[in-house]
Amino acid sequence: MAKLAKQSNAYQDRMERVCDYIRANLDDDLSVDRLCRIALFSKYHFHRQFSEYTGVNVFRFIQLTRLKRACYQLAYRQDLRIIDIAFEAKFENPESFARAFKKLFGQKPSQFRKQPQWQLWHQNYRLPAQRGKTDMQIEIVEFEQTKVAVLEHRGPVETLNDSIAVFIEWRRASGLSPKSTSNTYGLAYDDPETTAPENFRFDLCGSVEQDVPHNPQGVVTKTIPGGRCAVIHHVGPHEVMDDKIRFLYGTWLPESNEELRDFPCFFHYLNLFPDVPENELITDIYLPLKDA
Structure with missing residues (x-):
């Protein structure tokens, strides 16, 4: 066998x-x-x-x-x-x-x-997703508190790209969080597989130096708090990050004796599609932890 x-x-x-x-x-x-x-x-x-x-x-x-x-x-x-x-x-x-x-x-x-x-x-669009790379190495890091501009996506995950378009429009119009110089994050409040489509929540974020003024796109200011995080590195399409997320929660966390902070799992997108091919996408997945 x-x-x-x-x-x-x-x-x-x-x-x-x-x-x-x-x-x-x-x-x-x-x-x-x-x-x-x-x-x-x-x-x-x-x-x-x-x-x-x-x-x-x-x-x-x-x-x-x-x-x-x-x-x-x-x-x-x-x-x-x-x-x-x-x-x-x-x-x-x-x-x-x-x-x-x-x-x-x-x-x-x-x-x-x-x-x-x-x-x-x-x-x-029906095409098998590429598998992500299988490396499951976990690193504990100290994440620095980061002010972010946020567009709150609320609704089916299938419409997330519509929210992405609005966020890109704000980035271009405001110049406050340009994709080329600002870090891009995503805050994952819910698992789309276990959440009703109308209740799915996801924040699209770009780091900023100052608070975001009122704008027609509805982008607001929030903060990703600093603190200890478990990080796993993902290479490949965003659609196949689930294996690593489930490994973090289902395997690594119970064996680590670590406890989670009251903040959602979040992603740092180091590059984006279609700027690079999907197999070259790089994403760091962060799991916020309580102080040791």
């Missing part, structure tokens, strides 16, 4: 290596021959193996991954022209890009840019 489990993990690692390579090299020529060499699989069996593992064929996987990046570029990179996003997604022309986009997401790219329907996006 142990040997079979080891073989299974090795197989999964090879398939994930292919998926990682695709996500990190979306602008390159992702030929089957090249992907087979990455996976160390025979090209005569690769298509079936890949489809069995991901649920879609390799060409569809590549297209869907490029379209996901295009969605985030449309929503959060207003400086990019739609025609350039289409070509970057490897479509021959804007028309074919628009047809494929609307067929999958129910909106034209121009409509999505103006008013993205993220709940519909989550319903229609």
